[in-house]
Amino acid sequence: MLSLISLRAVALLLHGCLAVGLPTSFAADKARGIRENASASAAEPAVANQWIRLPLDGPLTSVAAASGVILAGGGYWGGCSGCTNPPGGLFRSVDGGISWTDVFPGLGTDAVAFAPSNHSVAYASRPGPGLSVWKSADAGITWSPTTLTGNPVRILKVDRSSALGVWAGGASGLFHSSDGGATWAKVLDQTVTALEVSSDPQTVYAGVRFSLSGYSFVLRTRDGGATWTQIRQGGGSTVMTALATEFANPYRVVATTTFYCPSGLPPCTGSALYSSQDGGDTWLQRTVSSRNFSLGTPWLVSAPGTFYVASLQTLAHSEDGGSTWSNLNVTTPGTDIGYFEPYDFAVDQSDSSKVYVLNPVGLFVLRAEPALLSMGHGRFEARLTWRTSSGGGHGAGTLLTNDTGAFSFFTPNNLDLAIKVLDGRPSNGHFWVFGAALTDVEYDLEITDTTNGAVWRHHNPQGTLASYADTSAF
Numbered sequence: 001m002l003s004l005i006s007l008r009a010v011a012l013l014l015h016g017c018l019a020v021g022l023p024t025s026f027a028a029d030k031a032r033g034i035r036e037n038a039s040a041s042a043a044e045p046a047v048a049n050q051w052i053r054l055p056l057d058g059p060l061t062s063v064a065a066a067s068g069v070i071l072a073g074g075g076y077w078g079g080c081s082g083c084t085n086p087p088g089g090l091f092r093s094v095d096g097g098i099s100w101t102d103v104f105p106g107l108g109t110d111a112v113a114f115a116p117s118n119h120s121v122a123y124a125s126r127p128g129p130g131l132s133v134w135k136s137a138d139a140g141i142t143w144s145p146t147t148l149t150g151n152p153v154r155i156l157k158v159d160r161s162s163a164l165g166v167w168a169g170g171a172s173g174l175f176h177s178s179d180g181g182a183t184w185a186k187v188l189d190q191t192v193t194a195l196e197v198s199s200d201p202q203t204v205y206a207g208v209r210f211s212l213s214g215y216s217f218v219l220r221t222r223d224g225g226a227t228w229t230q231i232r233q234g235g236g237s238t239v240m241t242a243l244a245t246e247f248a249n250p251y252r253v254v255a256t257t258t259f260y261c262p263s264g265l266p267p268c269t270g271s272a273l274y275s276s277q278d279g280g281d282t283w284l285q286r287t288v289s290s291r292n293f294s295l296g297t298p299w300l301v302s303a304p305g306t307f308y309v310a311s312l313q314t315l316a317h318s319e320d321g322g323s324t325w326s327n328l329n330v331t332t333p334g335t336d337i338g339y340f341e342p343y344d345f346a347v348d349q350s351d352s353s354k355v356y357v358l359n360p361v362g363l364f365v366l367r368a369e370p371a372l373l374s375m376g377h378g379r380f381e382a383r384l385t386w387r388t389s390s391g392g393g394h395g396a397g398t399l400l401t402n403d404t405g406a407f408s409f410f411t412p413n414n415l416d417l418a419i420k421v422l423d424g425r426p427s428n429g430h431f432w433v434f435g436a437a438l439t440d441v442e443y444d445l446e447i448t449d450t451t452n453g454a455v456w457r458h459h460n461p462q463g464t465l466a467s468y469a470d471t472s473a474f
Helices: 004-013 016-020 024-036
Strands: 052-054 060-066 069-074 090-093 111-115 118-125 133-136 155-158 166-170 173-177 185-188 191-197 204-209 216-221 229-233 238-246 249-259 272-276 284-286 299-303 306-311 314-318 344-348 351-359 362-367 373-375 380-388 391-394 396-401 404-408 415-423 431-437 442-449 455-460 467-470
Touching: 060 118, 060 351, 060 362, 069 111, 069 118, 111 166, 118 155, 118 166, 155 191, 173 191, 191 249, 204 238, 204 249, 216 238, 238 299, 238 306, 249 299, 249 306, 299 344, 299 351, 306 344, 306 351, 373 396, 373 404, 373 415, 380 404, 380 415, 415 442, 431 442, 431 455
Parallel strands: 060 111, 060 344, 111 155, 191 238
Antiparallel strands: 052 362, 060 069, 069 090, 111 118, 118 133, 155 166, 166 173, 166 191, 173 185, 191 204, 204 216, 216 229, 238 249, 249 272, 272 284, 299 306, 306 314, 344 351, 351 362, 373 380, 380 391, 380 442, 396 404, 404 415, 415 431, 431 467, 442 455
16 A cells, blocks of 8 residues: 555655545545644634644645635645535635635646736646646736646746746656747646746656656756756655755756655655755755654745745755754644645745644745744744844744743754753743853743733843743733
8 A cells, every 4th residue: 555655755756646636535535634624723823833734624635825815726636525615716715714715616727827027917727638837917816828728737937037937847848838828839748746947947857757667867057948858866766856946046946856655665754855056066964953854745835035844844944045944843733734644835025924834734934934833733823032142033942842942043953951841830820031151151041921912021241151940920
């Protein structure tokens, strides 16, 4: 029996699975996960480092957001006797995900993308006879077909500088249009599992695979798809799952891989992340310090100055071109988002701190704030700034237990301050704050009770190494 990871890899490789149905047991598990969580918390605005489930029933397969509009594509899971939710559709929200309108009923929407240069323009791919890529000129309200039909498309990317340049990849290869979908040219024959259009629209990276048992590669074009160069080869069971480039530097590339695992051939783990600083000529494997990162299928997105990677129970970011990665201190009230791995992953193009993820449970959103330490199931938010004679910065928070965390000042693997917010109300009616310093650097710590806005502050002077306690902090 295939593992969850291998099933996802098959879905990436064989786009048609989404159109005609994955194995019944997997589809039923997906539907059951949605139904069991139907009573999850009502939608809220995106909050710092907390996954909030938005009230949109699945199955869902794709998401994109820009200029106050969210588009979420519904999946078409054929052969699922236990599925009670209507399949397919393309859902649109203009109130942060609180309410939704199905603007494109029918079969599934496997991919959706806004044009970075013009958020009124969006593209969507739909499976089924005669259907492939559709276009909207009014931010997803109405849709019309492009001339690309009959080719399954799992990935859509739009040029960052022109809404007319669009790339569509899937099991039938890679197609490119430079006129907004009026005409298309096939530029690759191989199955496309990952795709990235850099800030230079002539430079595009594609993860391809020749067959389920064949080798995978990363290909690069620097002439808009006319010619391609192989720049990385994976193993025989490796699938390239995602590619991303730095917003301002097309030569900084990050790639993620996972394994396709045939039945009875363990292990079915081993996802990895690689980065290149020279446009893919050389690569180094990078470490994501999460015990579950290698167990899932990783997804990548880039935002100005930042890369994000999501995998099983993992959300990490890099601010140095993909060389080093830090886990975000993320909490999940109500629903365990990490139980299933992501199906899609997106950053709001108008607010790069707002992150969306899809999994079989539903659609989730958070506001990524790397410097935030969130404790007490998200009730208490701690922020820290530090200073030395040569400069300063924000502390990076790491959650250790529900009520305890730590801040790193200089490097992620060097903890400088431990903090605990303890519920002491049974004793004296207050929450207690404890701090244990591992440095004598000057810093200011601020903890906010998000239920009422109350703020507790502590200043540590330069040269002071001290611990402290306040049993009436909140």
